[in-house]
Amino acid sequence: EAQVTQNPRYLITVTGKKLTVTCSQNMNHEYMSWYRQDPGLGLRQIYYSMNVEVTDKGDVPEGYKVSRKEKRNFPLILESPSPNQTSLYFCASSFPKTGWGETQYFGPGTRLLVL
Amino acid sequence: AQSVTQLDSHVSVSEGTPVLLRCNYSSSYSPSLFWYVQHPNKGLQLLLKYTSAATLVKGINGFEAEFKKSETSFHLTKPSAHMSDAAEYFCVVSDLNTGGFKTIFGAGTRLFVKA
Numbered sequence: 610e611a612q613v614t615q616n617p618r619y620l621i622t623v624t625g626k627k628l629t630v631t632c633s634q635n636m637n638h639e640y641m642s643w644y645r646q647d648p649g650l651g652l653r654q655i656y657y658s659m660n661v662e663v664t665d666k667g668d669v670p671e672g673y674k675v676s677r678k679e680k681r682n683f684p685l686i687l688e689s690p691s692p693n694q695t696s697l698y699f700c701a702s703s704f705p706k707t708g709w710g711e712t713q714y715f716g717p718g719t720r721l722l723v724l
Numbered sequence: 725a726q727s728v729t730q731l732d733s734h735v736s737v738s739e740g741t742p743v744l745l746r747c748n749y750s751s752s753y754s755p756s757l758f759w760y761v762q763h764p765n766k767g768l769q770l771l772l773k774y775t776s777a778a779t780l781v782k783g784i785n786g787f788e789a790e791f792k793k794s795e796t797s798f799h800l801t802k803p804s805a806h807m808s809d810a811a812e813y814f815c816v817v818s819d820l821n822t823g824g825f826k827t828i829f830g831a832g833t834r835l836f837v838k839a
Contacts, residue, residue, distance in 0.1 A: 649832075650831055651829040651831040651832045653829065712758070718767055
């Protein structure tokens, strides 16, 4: 089954304790992206990657890191989480054949609480 | 710079009556436009997309949207609301950025459907 998976689905942590949220897709997609969703703000793009070893900042990259060593995986790293990073996080992937008109497929979301 | 404005944070309709969810956008290039739906505690699902073909786009579950370049609008409509349409709807613009494409979500419109 074609899908985007995220782990963990739920996470409670404390300020300053490094964490990684994994994202994996089995559709051989080139493009992957991370978003955070906060009430009243919709989804905001954190980082995206056009292909292996190619990443770029979205609108809210501060406090986050990403890496793209393999096509299928795009982990999100919070080196020193803070309470304002409490949010619902979504990973997405797509295959941009011609540019930017392709549908993005979303993972189920990771709900993060930073105390 | 790209932006997306969903003109209503909440819309309430009666079952069987028309639905109109409004979206305006700004873009520097030739954007692709999408509507996604998010049911409670679920991920995001594509409803429809516009990618410079026909300006009237038909999607799933009877939804459609019309791209109006002169008005920079991409409003979502449905002739007759169903209880199962109650969800949050996001208008999305995807546009070319240096090195790749960025995705901007609107803040969302929550649709309530009354019996």
